[in-house]
Amino acid sequence: MTSTTTRRRTLAAVAAAAVLTLTLAACGSDPMSGMDHSGAASASATGHDMAGMSHGPDGMAGPASAADGLAAEQGGYRLDGALSGSAYRFTVTGPDGRPLTAYRPEQTQQMHFYAIRSDLSGFQHLHPTMDPDGTWTAPLAALQPGDWRLYASFVPDAGSGRGTGLVLSRTAAVPGAATPVPLPAAAASTTVDGYTVTVSGNPRAGVAGELTVSVGKDGQPVTDLQPYLETYAHLTAFHAGDQAFAHLHPETAATGAGGGPTLPFHAELPAAGDWRLFLQFRTGGTLHTAALTLNVAA
Known part of the structure; x- marks a missing residue:
């Protein structure tokens, strides 16, 4: 091999190394930077897999918008x-294998806890307290007899899934004679505590889109919504039949008193059919919960 050939190959190797260095610098010095470090999700007891993350208005990783919340693991x-x-x-x-005690706040809370009966009645949204050993207590209002599903929505701050939003759930049976509550028909608006809540948008199953919520009272737009969980409203949905869970993320953060009357939400509902929506908003220091049924096309 001639010295000229050797010199050319050396120069080529140096150039390749320089290109690689520039590429890594553009992506971040850590080649794993920007990746989801949680790895593949393990199969759950109910056969549901982990879905992707979504983000709240502050950019904090939030519960996965496409996750159905029906898995216990x-x-x-x-x-x-x-x-x-x-x-x-x-x-x-x-x-x-140990109780998790490290959580990242998501919409101001380390844990969002929900309860819903199998007929989608009796909705409750709580923020439980945790003991030092990692045991949480959710003080529910009295549950009516029947089958219930209980959801824990959180962002772990430890373990392989650190920073990834999760929604896990378990079922519980409350003894007694259960009287089913028929699911109200799909409607664009509903009233609660004198407020009229209207939802507009045409969501399709599994497709990201936008739902717009408007709040009015006595025929006038409401503009005095108070901050609640860093936003002006909190919107949760449950699928009729299987109780699949979806958290619809607000697209704007609360910047002070005086929100409304129109609130946009990022919506990604994973299945077609009827969904029961629960909108929570605060005025005059009082938290209101409006419920309506939304039909999602395939």
């Missing part, structure tokens, strides 16, 4: 709990 995190009277006591076990 995802990505190595497991929900276990039981009713104790009207309270639900539970733990989240991390991938290391």
Whole structure:
């Protein structure tokens, strides 16, 4: 091999190394930067897989918008709990097999807890307290007899899924004679506490889109919505039949008193059919919960 050939190959290697260095610099010095470090989700007891993350108005990773929330275990995190009277006591076990005690706040709270009966009545949204050992207590209002599903929505700050929003759930049966509540027909508006809530938009199953919520009272637009969980309204949906869960993320953050009357939400509902929507908003220090049924096309 001639010295000229050797020199050319050396120069080529140096050039390739320079290109690689520039590429890594453009992507971040850590080649894993920007990737989801949680890895593939483990199969759950109910056969549902982890879906992608979404983000709230502050950019904080939030519960996965496409996750159905019907699994008790995802990505190595497991929900276990039981009713104790009207309270639900539970733990989240991390991938290391120990109760998780490190959580990242999501919309100001480390844990969002929901309860809904199988007929989509009796909605409750709580922010439970955690003991130092990782045991959470959700003080539910009295549950009517029937089958219930209980959801824990959180962002772990430890383990392989650190920073990834999760929604896990368990079922519980409340003894007694259950009287089913018929699901109200789909409607564009409803009233609660004298307020009229109207929802507009044409969502399709599995397709990201926007729902717009408007709040009025006595025929006039409401412009005095107060901040609630860093936004002017909180919107949760449950699918008729299987109780699949969806959190519709607000597209604007609360910047002070005086929100409304129109509130845009990022919507990605994973299945067609009827969804029961629960909109929570605050005025004059009072929290209101409006409910209506939305039909989602395939």
